Amino acid sequence: MKLMRSFFQTAYTAFASGFTYRANTALGVLERLVRISVPLFVWSALYGASGETVINGRTLGEMMIYVLISQTCTALVSADFASTIENRMRTGIIEYNFIRPIPPRMIFVGEGFGQSLYALLLTGIPAAVLAAVLIPQIGFSLSPVYLLLFITSLVLGYVVSTVFELLKGMFAFWFVNVYILNWFMDLFYVLLSGAFVPLWFYPDWLRAIAAVLPFQAAYYLPVEIFLGIRDIPGCFSALGVQLFWIVVLWILQEILWRKSVYKLTVLGG
Amino acid sequence: MIHCQNLTKNYRTVAGKGPFSFGRQKDSESFLAVDRISFHIASGEMIGYIGPNGAGKSTTIKMMCGILTPTSGELTVNGLVPYKNRQKNARQIGVIFGQKSQLWWDLPITSSLKLYQKMYEIPDDVYHERYMQLCDMLELDEFADRPVRTLSLGQRMRGELAAAVLHRPPVLILDEPTIGMDVVVKERIRTFLKELNSAYGTTILLTTHDMTDIEKVCARAIMINKGKKLFDGTLEALRQNSQSDSRVTVRLEKAVPPWLEARLRGLEKPKAGTYIFRLSHTDEENRLLSEVLQNNRVLDMYIAEPTLEEQVAHYLGEGEAR
Numbered sequence: 001m002k003l004m005r006s007f008f009q010t011a012y013t014a015f016a017s018g019f020t021y022r023a024n025t026a027l028g029v030l031e032r033l034v035r036i037s038v039p040l041f042v043w044s045a046l047y048g049a050s051g052e053t054v055i056n057g058r059t060l061g062e063m064m065i066y067v068l069i070s071q072t073c074t075a076l077v078s079a080d081f082a083s084t085i086e087n088r089m090r091t092g093i094i095e096y097n098f099i100r101p102i103p104p105r106m107i108f109v110g111e112g113f114g115q116s117l118y119a120l121l122l123t124g125i126p127a128a129v130l131a132a133v134l135i136p137q138i139g140f141s142l143s144p145v146y147l148l149l150f151i152t153s154l155v156l157g158y159v160v161s162t163v164f165e166l167l168k169g170m171f172a173f174w175f176v177n178v179y180i181l182n183w184f185m186d187l188f189y190v191l192l193s194g195a196f197v198p199l200w201f202y203p204d205w206l207r208a209i210a211a212v213l214p215f216q217a218a219y220y221l222p223v224e225i226f227l228g229i230r231d232i233p234g235c236f237s238a239l240g241v242q243l244f245w246i247v248v249l250w251i252l253q254e255i256l257w258r259k260s261v262y263k264l265t266v267l268g269g
Numbered sequence: 270m271i272h273c274q275n276l277t278k279n280y281r282t283v284a285g286k287g288p289f290s291f292g293r294q295k296d297s298e299s300f301l302a303v304d305r306i307s308f309h310i311a312s313g314e315m316i317g318y319i320g321p322n323g324a325g326k327s328t329t330i331k332m333m334c335g336i337l338t339p340t341s342g343e344l345t346v347n348g349l350v351p352y353k354n355r356q357k358n359a360r361q362i363g364v365i366f367g368q369k370s371q372l373w374w375d376l377p378i379t380s381s382l383k384l385y386q387k388m389y390e391i392p393d394d395v396y397h398e399r400y401m402q403l404c405d406m407l408e409l410d411e412f413a414d415r416p417v418r419t420l421s422l423g424q425r426m427r428g429e430l431a432a433a434v435l436h437r438p439p440v441l442i443l444d445e446p447t448i449g450m451d452v453v454v455k456e457r458i459r460t461f462l463k464e465l466n467s468a469y470g471t472t473i474l475l476t477t478h479d480m481t482d483i484e485k486v487c488a489r490a491i492m493i494n495k496g497k498k499l500f501d502g503t504l505e506a507l508r509q510n511s512q513s514d515s516r517v518t519v520r521l522e523k524a525v526p527p528w529l530e531a532r533l534r535g536l537e538k539p540k541a542g543t544y545i546f547r548l549s550h551t552d553e554e555n556r557l558l559s560e561v562l563q564n565n566r567v568l569d570m571y572i573a574e575p576t577l578e579e580q581v582a583h584y585l586g587e588g589e590a591r
Contacts, residue, residue: 016376017380020375092366095369096371099362264336265336265338
């Protein structure tokens with residue numbers, strides 16, 4: 001309980017910190033608006049040019065929902081606290097995280113949570129506006145069961161991305177400068193998570209690769225559930241996949257964390 | 270309150286790791302940062318922990334915080350072994366690393382303080398009381414609502430102090446808190462530390478390169494160099510032990526005869542009749558002084574005691590020679 005209070009206050013502080021640059025926040029909303037609109041225009045043009053109403057089994061309406069939901073989810077999992085850890089490692093400020101009565105990782109995750117909420121708010125406003133305009137045209141409904149499954153999956157997706165971010169952060173303890181490593185990770189993330197292009201457009205072999213990697217568990221699976229592509233058992237197996245990755249990534253980061261702490265405390269950074 | 274017994278920290282560093290040494294055989298090299306240091310600090314003491322750069326001060330401090338694990342020896346802070354109980358130890362220590370910040374850069378200090386209030390589980394009413402008190406002592410009011418990034422270095426350090434003592438730790442560890450501060454801010458920090466000590470009996474360990482900080486705040490100094498303890502005792506004892514020279518400036522009516530002049534150490538004669546020389550406090554040198562003044566009329570005389578800084582430098586110099 002006391003840990004939760006510290007956690008939420010940390011998140012709140014990080015969230016508040018996002019608002020200090022008001023012009024930046026305003027521009028951020030605008031940037032997200034562009035970022036969501038561009039794929040909407042692109043897909044509309046592609047569907048229009050092909051003359052088909054259904055491509056790869058998906059209608060333009062589904063495609064638009066996909067863009068709205070996936071961009072919103074991207075914001076939620078966009079906290080980059082791995083680079084915060086890296087930065088603190090380089091400047092030595094990390095020491096302050098180790099002299100608090102709460103575990104250092106809780107501080108990192110709390111700050112990441114605050115950043116995510118801030119990013120979600122930036123994206124949420126334009127996404128809501130676009131949804132209000134588009135959804136009535138497309139006509140879309142979601143049953144309560146699917147909504148519940150979607151929210152569950154979204155939370156699990158957030159946990160997957162958070163644990164993955166922790167894992168990335170642990171590398172900072174070893175290599176100190178992990179910019180290039182993170183760049184590669186982000187590339188994989190964009191390609192294989194289905195954030196940019198939905199996985200159903202991928203050739204089978206690329207989809208097979210994506211299926212065995214953790215990236216899609218972060219937010220492609222929630223979007224699939226939202227779109228009703230999966231039947232109920234399929235939804236549960238998606239949740240199972242997410243849980244599987246949470247466990248696997250958690251074990252990996254736990255091993256690295258122990259080694260990192262050993263390196264920092266015993267070998268001296 | 271703080272107890273060290275043969276405390277040792279040995280770093281393993283990778284030798285010859287230049288920027289272009291890819292794939293070369295890496296030898297690990299051992300480096301003794303802290304070498305069998307022992308001391309005991311009682312509750313409520315204010316200790317100056319001094320020594321040149323790279324002496325091992327920060328390493329000792331990090332061990333007290335539990336960030337570093339000692340290679341061997343014992344260390345307890347208020348009865349706890351820091352590296353085994355890092356989080357528990359965190360509640361009883363306040364820490365300042367003068368070159369790093371624990372405040373949120375883009376937010377006013379009050380935001381950071383509220384965060385630490387939750388972390389250290391301080392009830393709201395207690396927090397408000399302490400905040401008002403700290404406002405008073407550190408004059409936080411004038412900048413409390415401005416983002417930390419807009420503060421001057423001195424203002425920021427006052428904020429850092431507030432953050433470090435908010436949970437009223439029995440032990441306060443300060444690693445160069447006055448670095449880069451102007452005289453006024455330094456003085457305010459010293460006053461604050463003394464007030465804190467007298468009001469709550471806070472044990473203070475202060476690391477600084479400014480010997481005035483030590484003189485004004487601490488009764489006892491522990492000096493280390495190259496990981497070894499050189500001195501541990503009162504400032505008085507440090508002065509007596511160091512035996513560095515006083516500087517005598519004297520203006521005389523008649524010139525000092527050359528044979529006597531030859532015996533004066535470090536002699537300078539900026540003007541005719543003015544003599545500046547060094548004098549230690551030994552009987553022999555005191556006799557020399559009376560010889561110089563004999564059969565002469567003193568027009569003006571001035572004796573400068575060595576500063577603590579000179580004494581420490583002298584002490585360290587002797588340590589090197591030994």
